[in-house]
Amino acid sequence: MFWATGWKPIVLAAAMLLASASSALAEEGVPTPGDLLAERLDERLGEQEVALQAFYAARDGRPAWQETATVAALANALRTLxxxxxTPQDYRPDTLVAAHRQALAEQSSPAARARFDVQTxxxxxxxxxxxxxxxxDPYRIDPGWEVxxxxxxxxxxAISQxxxxxRFEQAFASARPSSASYERLRASLARYRHIARQGGWPMMPPRSQSLRPGELHDDVLLLRERLAILGELEVMAAGVSAGVEPQATEPRRYDERLVAAVERFQQRHxxxxxxxxxxxxxxxxxxxxxxxxxxIRVNLERARWLLHGLPDSFVLVDIAGYRIRYFRPDGDVWRSRIVVGRPYRRTPSLRSSISHLTINPTWTVPPTILREDVLPRVRRNLGYLWQQDLMVLSPSGRRLDPRDVDWWRPGNVILRQRAGPRNxxxxxxxxxxxxxxVYLHDTPAQALFAREQRAFSSxxxxxxxxxxLAQHxxxxxGTEAEVSTLVAAGRTRNVHLxxxxxxxxxxxxxxxxxxxxxxxxxxxxxxDAALLEALDASPTR
Structure with a gap:
């Protein structure tokens, strides 16, 4: 109570005296502490990056981190990242408050305060x-990155405000990708971390034989618990649905309900x-x-690379998911399956624009495929060329007789497959x-689309x-063309969008x-491993 009553007039009087003294100093042309801080801040900003200069320009040069409560709020916000x-410790939230206290100590200079303000x-x-x-930086871990x-x-x-x-969460929210996919990944990260805090899930012991529907086995109990924790199974670990009577079947029995849960798990993996x-x-x-x-963390990082500035209408190729989506101008989404490059002939990450379509294309065998795939087959059996409808051409395009070529030293021959059903x-x-x-294309090997994992191309x-998709x-x-008519004509031609x-x-x-x-x-x-290592590495300062 004494603080509330006895000291209050003294504090107010001291504050008025300090304000009066600062005003008098200003009138006499002597720099005030605030003036000195502003000068030192301006001096330090001259050496900083453009973004930092722009931040203080948005504040009319005012310091941002002179209040203890503001610094503490930032430290708490950084811990939520x-x-x-x-990794919150990349931003050193635990040292911020102590560094602020040191910078604003009684003997600290305006230069020290300015340095702390700029660093924060x-x-x-x-x-x-x-x-x-x-x-x-994706270019650092993937030299072929083109997105x-x-x-x-x-x-x-807005960030200054x-x-x-x-309101640092407001500032953070303005920087995150405004995407439902990103928010679902964040929510899932929280969910899986909760599972980890609860002890994770049980491991299935090694078994030489597959567990098949209808079997009676101790592994089924572990399987029930595993899928219940993940949420794939609507029954609890003991085999009981929420609000449903216990199962009449033996809990060690691999029954239909559990089979359905395993199938959902398989589909989502x-x-x-x-x-x-x-x-x-x-x-x-x-x-x-x-x-x-x-x-999940690795793919949140990938989402931050991609999920900004997306056009209203575009084609998205999901390489590892073996899926393609075309977001159409009317809001509809066309979806389908794809086959992508083998692990040793990877489909690259890139961003471009579809400019034209080739109808009834011929196929010129690329150098790598010629060297590594086709030539070994031709050397074993010259008839491979006729089986695959491959023409042999000179560099000038002149047709050559395959029997006249030394296939161990073929030189610069070109192999071209004619348009047709086997192309x-x-x-x-x-x-x-x-x-x-690389490009998107049709294929005669339609059976591969039935596989769940489809990395088979070059x-x-x-x-x-x-x-x-082409007709869409x-x-x-607004391209006046009918795909079916053009294909039926049989002629090779390019159609520009x-x-x-x-x-x-x-x-x-x-x-x-x-x-x-x-x-x-x-x-x-x-x-994933290279990206995770880079994500967990301490930032250079």
Whole structure:
């Protein structure tokens, strides 16, 4: 009570005296502490990056971090960045308050205060940049990366206002990708971390034989518990549904309800959906929850690379998910299956625009495929050329007799497959400029689309139902053409779209499906480990 009554007049009088003294100093032309801080702040900003200068310009040069409560609020906000798969300690929240106390100590200079202010603003902008564009530079871990990160500029005026109001979650939200997929990944990260805190899930013991529907086995009890924890099974570990009578069957019996749950699990892990717990399904069940958490974190980073500046209408190729989607101008989404490159002939990540289509294409065998695939077959059996309808051409395009070529030293011969039902490109090719010479195309090997994991090509993307996609592109771009008529004519020709359609080829090993549930894909190109290592590395300062 004495503080509330006895000291209050003294504090007010001291404050009035200090204000009067500062006013007198200003009138006499002597710099006030505030003037000195502003001068030192201005001096330090001259050496800083443009974004930092722009942040203070949005504040009219005012310092941002002189209030203890503001610094404490920032430290607390930085600790929440683990919800985005980032590492809060990268931003040193635990040292902020102590550093602020030291910078504002009684004997500290305006230069020390200015230095702390600029460093703390840099920390905030770094965190915002990581939320918006990712912490890891994709070019650093993937030399073939060709997807520019098209995040919009940060609204520094709004961020400055959020700092003054201590609403840092508002600032963070403005930097994150505004995407339902991103939010589902964040929610799933929280869910899997909760599972980890509860002890994770049980491991299925090794077994030489597959567990098949109808079997009676102790593994079934573990399987029930495993799927109940994950949420694939609507029954609890003991085999009881919420609000449903206990099952009459033996809990060790691999019954129909459990089979249906296993099939859902297989579908969401890109496994063959057969309800049989074989080696691959058992291996997927035994992936530890901490590994799944790392997978989600890695794909949150990939989402920060991609999910900004997306056009209203574009084609998205999901490489690891073996899927393609075309977001049409009218809001509809066309979906289909794809076949992508083998692990040693990877389909690249890139961003381009579909410019034209080739109808009834011929196929010129690329140098790598010629050297590594075709020539060994031709050397074993010259008849392979006739079987595949391959013409042998000189560099000038003159037709050659295959029997006159030394196939051990063929020189610069060209092999070209005529248009037709056996052509490797099928009946239509969707072309877009890129340095990898990949494209979307039809294929005579339709049976491969029935497989769940489909990395069988030499880098290009085979599309199931590509003729339908081609017609949608014609219709949506005002291109007067009928795919069926052009194909039936049998002539090889290029048809340019009236408007190019953006296309993005991207690699996700975890992504929400249409129902919002996560689908975990095998890391067919082994890209997750390098990204995780870079994501967990301490930032250089």
């Amino acid at each position: 683990d919800a985005d798969g980032l 603003s840099q920390t905030l902008l770094t965190a915002l940049r990581h939320l918006q564009r990712g912490k890891v 520019p990160i098209e995040a919009p500029p940060l609204d520094l005026a 959020a700092v003054d109001a201590r 890109l496994l063959e959906v057969d309800g049989i717990v074989g080696p691959r399904t058992r291996a997927a069940l035994n992936v530890p929850v901490v590994t799944r958490i790392d997978q 490797a490109l099928g009946r239509v090719v969707l072309r877009f400029p890129n340095d990898h010479l 880098g290009c993307i085979r599309v199931q139902g590509v003729l339908e 592109l014609f219709d949506d771009t 009236e408007r190019p359609v953006p296309v993005i080829l991207h690699y996700w090993t975890v992504h929400p499906d249409e129902e919002g549930r996560l689908v975990f894909r095998p890391d067919v190109y082994q890209r």
